Amino acid sequence: MARILGIDPGIRRTGYGVVESAGAEWRVLAAGLIAPPPAAPLLDRLLEIERGVEALIAEWRPESCAVENVFYHQNPQSTLTLGRAQAAAMLGAARRGLPVTLYSPGEVKQALTGGGRAAKQQVRFMVERILGRRFATAEADDLTDALAVALCHGGRAASPLALLAGKGA
Numbered sequence: 619m620a621r622i623l624g625i626d627p628g629i630r631r632t633g634y635g636v637v638e639s640a641g642a643e644w645r646v647l648a649a650g651l652i653a654p655p656p657a658a659p660l661l662d663r664l665l666e667i668e669r670g671v672e673a674l675i676a677e678w679r680p681e682s683c684a685v686e687n688v689f690y691h692q693n694p695q696s697t698l699t700l701g702r703a704q705a706a707a708m709l710g711a712a713r714r715g716l717p718v719t720l721y722s723p724g725e726v727k728q729a730l731t732g733g734g735r736a737a738k739q740q741v742r743f744m745v746e747r748i749l750g751r752r753f754a755t756a757e758a759d760d761l762t763d764a765l766a767v768a769l770c771h772g773g774r775a776a777s778p779l780a781l782l783a784g785k786g787a
Contacts, residue, residue: 623680624768627703633760671710684771729770
């Protein structure tokens with residue numbers, strides 16, 4: 619049985635998802651957001667991300683952590699800020715002794731949909747299909763991105779069809 623913490627870093631909202639597998643079956647143990655107050659200074663927001671990740675690890679005891687890697691924005695400042703959020707999440711995992719693996723958005727899309735340029739809606743559909751659960755909240759994109767990273771890590775050697783095994787695919 620594997621338990622994985624997936625993280626979709628962001629300075630405003632960091633999505634997280636904890637998944638567990640028993641053979642080909644996957645289930646969600648936790649999914650949510652670490653959302654520092656928008657008016658808080660940058661360092662306070664980064665600390666909240668780090669501490670939030672540490673708290674998740676303490677509560678759910680995952681065996682590994684998968685983080686979506688920073689992608690290039692046209693605005694270099696946005697890329698830098700996203701990288702800081704990613705580093706805060708990684709530091710939280712490292713402080714708890716958890717191994718961290720980075721995946722590019724393309725790798726996650728490839729692992730879940732079979733295509734590295736899949737639309738967000740396709741990734742969300744596959745996450746919901748694999749986990750047998752719908753995510754209808756306003757924050758669903760952040761949650762499903764985090765869960766997608768965790769599933770990518772858990773099914774790294776598997777095809778999208780293998781991830782769907784046991785779900786009536």
